[in-house]
Amino acid sequence: xxxxxxxxxxxxxxxxxxxxxxxxxxxxxxxxxxxxxxxxxxxxxxxxxxxxxxxxxxxxxxxxxxxxxxxxxxxxxxxxxxxxxxxxxxxxxxxxxxxxxxxxxxxxxxxxxxxxxxxxxxxxxxxxxxxxxxxxxxxxxxxxxxxxxxxxxxxxxxxxxxxxxxxxxxxxxxxxxxxxxxxxxxxxxxxxxxxxxxxxxxxxxxxxxxxxxxxxxxxxxxxxxxxxxxxxxxxxxxxxxxxxxxxxxxxxxxxxxxxxxxxxxxxxxxxxxxxxxxxxxxxxxxxxxxxxxxxxxxxxxxxxxxxxxxxxxxxxxxxxxxxxxxxxxxxxxxxxxxxxxxxxxxxxxxxxxxxxxxxxxxxxxxxxxxxxxxxxxxxxxxxxxxxxxxxxxxxxxxxxxxxxxxxxxxxxxxxxxxxxxxxxxxxxxxxxxxxxxxxxxxxxxxxxxxxxxxxxxxxxxxxxxxxxxxxxxxxxxxxxxxxxxxxxxxxxxxxxxxxxxxxxxxxxxxx
Numbered sequence: 001x002x003x004x005x006x007x008x009x010x011x012x013x014x015x016x017x018x019x020x021x022x023x024x025x026x027x028x029x030x031x032x033x034x035x036x037x038x039x040x041x042x043x044x045x046x047x048x049x050x051x052x053x054x055x056x057x058x059x060x061x062x063x064x065x066x067x068x069x070x071x072x073x074x075x076x077x078x079x080x081x082x083x084x085x086x087x088x089x090x091x092x093x094x095x096x097x098x099x100x101x102x103x104x105x106x107x108x109x110x111x112x113x114x115x116x117x118x119x120x121x122x123x124x125x126x127x128x129x130x131x132x133x134x135x136x137x138x139x140x141x142x143x144x145x146x147x148x149x150x151x152x153x154x155x156x157x158x159x160x161x162x163x164x165x166x167x168x169x170x171x172x173x174x175x176x177x178x179x180x181x182x183x184x185x186x187x188x189x190x191x192x193x194x195x196x197x198x199x200x201x202x203x204x205x206x207x208x209x210x211x212x213x214x215x216x217x218x219x220x221x222x223x224x225x226x227x228x229x230x231x232x233x234x235x236x237x238x239x240x241x242x243x244x245x246x247x248x249x250x251x252x253x254x255x256x257x258x259x260x261x262x263x264x265x266x267x268x269x270x271x272x273x274x275x276x277x278x279x280x281x282x283x284x285x286x287x288x289x290x291x292x293x294x295x296x297x298x299x300x301x302x303x304x305x306x307x308x309x310x311x312x313x314x315x316x317x318x319x320x321x322x323x324x325x326x327x328x329x330x331x332x333x334x335x336x337x338x339x340x341x342x343x344x345x346x347x348x349x350x351x352x353x354x355x356x357x358x359x360x361x362x363x364x365x366x367x368x369x370x371x372x373x374x375x376x377x378x379x380x381x382x383x384x385x386x387x388x389x390x391x392x393x394x395x396x397x398x399x400x401x402x403x404x405x406x407x408x409x410x411x412x413x414x415x416x417x418x419x420x421x422x423x424x425x426x427x428x429x430x431x432x433x434x435x436x437x438x439x440x441x442x443x444x445x446x447x448x449x450x451x452x453x454x455x456x457x458x459x460x461x462x463x464x465x466x467x468x469x470x471x472x473x474x475x476x477x478x479x480x481x482x483x484x485x486x487x488x489x490x491x492x493x494x495x496x497x498x499x500x501x502x503x504x505x506x507x508x509x510x511x
Contacts, residue, residue, distance in 0.1 A: 027296060028172075028293075028297060032160070033115070034300065035293055036115075036118060040111075040113035041109070041113060043108070043109035046129065046281075046282055047105030047106045047109055050102050050105075051102035051105075053139075053420055054132070055098065056451075058098070059098060061446070061451050062454060064138065064438075069137055083364060086131075087133075088101065089131055101131060105132075117163050119160065122152065126152040130365070139424060140420070142281075142283075143372075143373060144282060144283035146366050147184075148286060149366040149369070151181070153365075154334070157326065158173065158181070171323075177327060177331075178293055179331075180334055181290060182253050182290075185290040186251075187371065188290075188371045189267060190250040191346065191372055192374070193250075195375035196242075198346075199375040203376075207240065210238040210242075211235045212378065214227050214278075214480070215228055215478070215479055218278075218426040219278065219279035219419075219422065220411045222411050223276050225411065225486075245266055245270045249267060253294065261294065261295065264294035268287075271284040271287045271288050275415065281417070336359070337367070337368035338368050339351065341359070341368050344356070381477065382430065382475050382478075383426075384428060384429045384475060387472050387474065388462060388463055389471075390463075400425065401419055401458065403425055404478050407481075429501075444471045448467055448470075448506065470504045471505055474499075474501060475499040476498060480492065480494075
């Protein structure tokens with residue numbers, strides 16, 4: 001009589017299986033498909049948002065005309081201008097072309113979403129967004145704009161090769177590209193955490209930053225008001241969680257399969273919470289999109305219909321050798337640029353000078369960028385209230401669509417749309433002087449001229465028949481009300497006038 005003896009796995013195998021799960025090599029066909037669809041939606045939000053604002057911001061009669069900006073840059077930099085500011089608008093900077101690029105970007109993003117001509121669409125999207133990034137000047141100077149350029153560039157080399165891709169005939173996604181995307185996520189989170197510690201900001205070091213954050217951030221949501229009412233120990237706990245997510249969790253990205261899943265879940269949860277309490281356009285969605293690349297097909301299968309996932313072929317088609325070579329060279333180049341960038345930001349520049357010089361030649365392309373979100377926490381909220389008058393005696397305020405103004409008006413959810421003028425008003429208030437912000441002076445000029453392209457960016461125009469003769473700007477200090485005050489007054493904000501931001505001016509004064 002034969003008795004079969006089944007040996008149990010040894011302790012090391014058991015531990016490995018706990019962290020890695022399935023021992024089979026992971027596949028990323030479905031992961032790539034989901035990631036690129038999400039990236040398509042993010043591009044859609046970015047371009048369609050700009051489509052509605054671009055003429056008022058940088059059109060010929062906008063706040064900071066792109067044509068004037070490019071002319072000034074060309075006079076300053078000469079022949080180097082086209083490389084220092086790589087943009088298609090060197091060849092045509094008309095309002096029509098600005099709208100065309102935004103509209104074309106919206107259409108190309110839709111192609112990526114429906115999985116049609118994905119690779120060429122992603123290439124053009126990157127070129128178009130880089131072009132808008134430069135002519136957008138201050139209005140496109142945010143870290144999520146550079147993050148989209150960095151992720152969008154890598155996505156060109158990650159996309160399937162077929163013009164009409166289907167899951168049943170795709171090539172294998174490059175593992176090298178997946179690791180490069182993970183490097184972006186690692187860098188984004190870690191540098192944001194290190195920046196908070198390196199800044200020396202007392203609110204982070206004393207764990208009080210979140211007692212200021214909800215009411216000082218540029219565009220809070222209604223939920224931010226409620227979060228602000230919570231007690232100090234909860235806000236201190238939030239700071240602790242932030243440090244854990246930004247300083248410890250990023251290292252889990254390089255861990256085994258289930259450890260990576262945990263890292264993705266923690267980062268995504270943190271981003272969802274930020275999304276619910278503040279309007280940070282597509283930044284949170286883009287970060288969550290990067291978290292998708294910490295997952296694999298075996299995990300994602302359970303969330304998709306079987307009819308859909310059964311189209312994925314096994315065995316998978318191999319990556320063409322030419323593409324493997326291209327990706328290999330790209331990886332070396334991108335890792336080199338990241339080493340230089342991270343060294344300069346976190347290690348005080350230990351890299352030799354020639355490496356920095358070589359890397360600096362590619363800075364204008366923004367294919368590798370540095371990050372440092374909320375390195376210092378603002379502890380006050382100045383707001384600019386712009387007013388117009390026809391006689392210099394009676395003043396009427398201009399209403400903005402989204403930024404704080406009327407104390408009784410509730411904060412609103414607007415992300416992933418970004419009202420870029422409202423955002424810049426927040427920064428201008430922190431600067432404290434309108435003359436430090438050349439765009440603000442020109443904004444006032446456009447109001448005095450009654451520019452319809454600029455007025456459409458505002459919530460209301462108190463002078464619908466003819467523009468005012470005078471404009472002034474007052475500086476107010478804003479703070480969320482407490483629960484008792486809101487119940488009594490109905491106001492979300494309390495405010496008091498603190499200073500004059502811009503004295504009364506006319507068109508003659510500005511000339």
